Amino acid sequence: DVKVTQSSRYLVKRTGEKVFLECVQDMDHENMFWYRQDPGLGLRLIYFSYDVKMKEKGDIPEGYSVSREKKERFSLILESASTNQTSMYLCASSPNGSGANVLTFGAGSRLTVL
Amino acid sequence: AQKITQTQPGMFVQEKEAVTLDCTYDTSDPSYGLFWYKQPSSGEMIFLIYQGSYDQQNATEGRYSLNFQKARKSANLVISASQLGDSAMYFCAMREGFQGAQKLVFGQGTRLTINP
Numbered sequence: 001d002v003k004v005t006q007s008s009r010y011l012v013k014r015t016g017e018k019v020f021l022e023c024v025q026d027m028d029h030e031n032m033f034w035y036r037q038d039p040g041l042g043l044r045l046i047y048f049s050y051d052v053k054m055k056e057k058g059d060i061p062e063g064y065s066v067s068r069e070k071k072e073r074f075s076l077i078l079e080s081a082s083t084n085q086t087s088m089y090l091c092a093s094s095p096n097g098s099g100a101n102v103l104t105f106g107a108g109s110r111l112t113v114l
Numbered sequence: 115a116q117k118i119t120q121t122q123p124g125m126f127v128q129e130k131e132a133v134t135l136d137c138t139y140d141t142s143d144p145s146y147g148l149f150w151y152k153q154p155s156s157g158e159m160i161f162l163i164y165q166g167s168y169d170q171q172n173a174t175e176g177r178y179s180l181n182f183q184k185a186r187k188s189a190n191l192v193i194s195a196s197q198l199g200d201s202a203m204y205f206c207a208m209r210e211g212f213q214g215a216q217k218l219v220f221g222q223g224t225r226l227t228i229n230p
Contacts, residue, residue, distance in 0.1 A: 031216065031217075033218075035220075040222055041222060042118075042120075042205060042220040042221050042223050043205065043220040044220075045217055048217050058217065088157070092159075094216060096216075100147060100149075100164040100166070101216050102149070102161045102164065103149075103159075103161070103218055105151075105158060105159035107156075107157060107158050108157045
């Protein structure tokens with residue numbers, strides 16, 4: 001019954017490494033999102049995509065990039081990881097439409113950068 | 115300015131009591147939606163309840179209800195007859211507009227602890 005899958009639950013990387021976080025959804029949703037979650041700050045939007053190959057910056061895009069080559073897959077890339085990117089990363093997807101269009105989240109990827 | 119504000123970092127409630135989690139929001143868009151999510155210690159985000167800005171009645175879903183006061187820009191979550199399994203982080207979120215990618219803006223969260 002898993003609908004949004006994040007490839008890694010826990011990752012430990014070194015400063016300067018390139019990091020890929022993968023997210024796949026099987027609900028044929030148009031929209032996909034990457035958030036990071038930090039204590040006391042809630043969830044903050046990094047990037048989102050409303051269609052294949054389309055992307056838009058969220059509130060905190062610095063230090064991140066994304067890729068959406070297929071509708072079901074949305075990747076978050078840290079070109080050169082830094083310690084301040086240690087966080088929980090949550091991927092989500094949602095359909096288009098004018099209703100509630102609830103975001104469905106993955107289980108999260110906890111990244112530690114040493 | 116914060117678009118979503120949750121002023122209670124933590125709350126402690128006795129089992130079977132009702133609990134209200136506060137949420138205020140800020141928007142000039144007449145069309146918006148308000149959401150509550152629950153995040154247990156396992157980490158997954160679970161959708162609880164939704165209220166559209168044009169909905170005339172407060173949303174309810176089982177033991178959850180949303181106390182929507184539009185003029186005050188508040189959207190408090192009420193959990194009736196709390197259970198031990200309600201212990202979790204709770205996030206309020208807002209979506210502005212009903213078109214497009216419909217990204218959500220989240221509050222800081224409230225950690226709810228239910229005591230036996």
